[in-house]
Amino acid sequence: MAKLLVFGAGYSGLAIARRATAEGIRTAVTSRGAVAQAGPGIEVVAFDAADRALRDADFVVATAAPDAAGDPVLARWATQISDCGAQWFGYLSTTGVYGDRDGAWVDEDTPPAPGQPRSQLRLTAEKQWVAAAGGRPLDLIRLAGIYGPGRSALDDVRSGQARRVIKPGHAFGRIHRDDIAAGVLAAVHHPPGGTRVLNFVDDQPAESAAVIGHAAQLLGLPAPPAVPFETAVNGMSAMGRSFWAENRKVSNVMTKAALGIAWRYPSYREGLEAILAEERGQGR
Numbered sequence: 001m002a003k004l005l006v007f008g009a010g011y012s013g014l015a016i017a018r019r020a021t022a023e024g025i026r027t028a029v030t031s032r033g034a035v036a037q038a039g040p041g042i043e044v045v046a047f048d049a050a051d052r053a054l055r056d057a058d059f060v061v062a063t064a065a066p067d068a069a070g071d072p073v074l075a076r077w078a079t080q081i082s083d084c085g086a087q088w089f090g091y092l093s094t095t096g097v098y099g100d101r102d103g104a105w106v107d108e109d110t111p112p113a114p115g116q117p118r119s120q121l122r123l124t125a126e127k128q129w130v131a132a133a134g135g136r137p138l139d140l141i142r143l144a145g146i147y148g149p150g151r152s153a154l155d156d157v158r159s160g161q162a163r164r165v166i167k168p169g170h171a172f173g174r175i176h177r178d179d180i181a182a183g184v185l186a187a188v189h190h191p192p193g194g195t196r197v198l199n200f201v202d203d204q205p206a207e208s209a210a211v212i213g214h215a216a217q218l219l220g221l222p223a224p225p226a227v228p229f230e231t232a233v234n235g236m237s238a239m240g241r242s243f244w245a246e247n248r249k250v251s252n253v254m255t256k257a258a259l260g261i262a263w264r265y266p267s268y269r270e271g272l273e274a275i276l277a278e279e280r281g282q283g284r
Helices: 011-022 051-056 074-085 119-131 152-158 175-191 208-219 231-235 238-244 253-259 266-279
Strands: 003-007 026-030 040-048 059-062 086-092 138-143 145-147 164-166 174-176 193-199 224-226
Touching: 003 011, 003 051, 003 086, 011 026, 011 040, 011 175, 051 074, 059 231, 059 238, 074 119, 086 119, 119 138, 138 175, 145 175, 152 208, 152 266, 164 208, 164 231, 174 175, 174 266, 175 253, 193 253, 208 266, 224 231, 231 238
Parallel strands: 003 026, 003 059, 026 040, 059 086, 086 138, 138 193, 145 174, 164 224
Antiparallel strands: none
């Protein structure tokens, strides 16, 4: 039976592990601490004790973000990754590596031009993974803004802290957690010949205000106040300001064709509606 090793038992990593297990793939995830409810059949191993899991892995996916010291997985396991017998590697990166495009479209062939320090670190990590893979099948999976159960505009609206920031023309893509998991497994089943770029982003870029407004409508709550960007920016964190400083629309056409898939949640509308339906089914 094939085996997948997921470096990182976080939000996306556990979703990938659960999807793989459901497809009959033996799966292990690494963690630096305790993991609650990883899922039946999923082996949890300490990050620094992943030797055996890495030796046994047919597929390896890394979900951890880099820091100033570089990619944490490669910092610890680069030699073993280069020497292991895995048939496919996946690295979860970010569409932020495309940088600011003044609202224009980019696709999988667009050269990266990251402007933010955290995106520059991601691009460096991508290059490190290319070197570690050594020509073996590697997917650089560039993720848009991740949302899903427990992490969506529905939660923002419920908190009472949501605002509809108005910045016309500033539309961006998102990706549901479960579409990330499905896309990663599709990549495992349709590996590239060498290194490939995949854009995991939904089909319809949308302005933030529209997403917040739709979430409020679904919840039967008044729309949060509309605030012009020029006013809202004064109260934003440095992270928030950096996000709003860049504007691009990301195409996924080549990614979906390469993997032979369509997203289950092609826009925020389907994604938010499914999250709410799941919550209500669980009696929330």
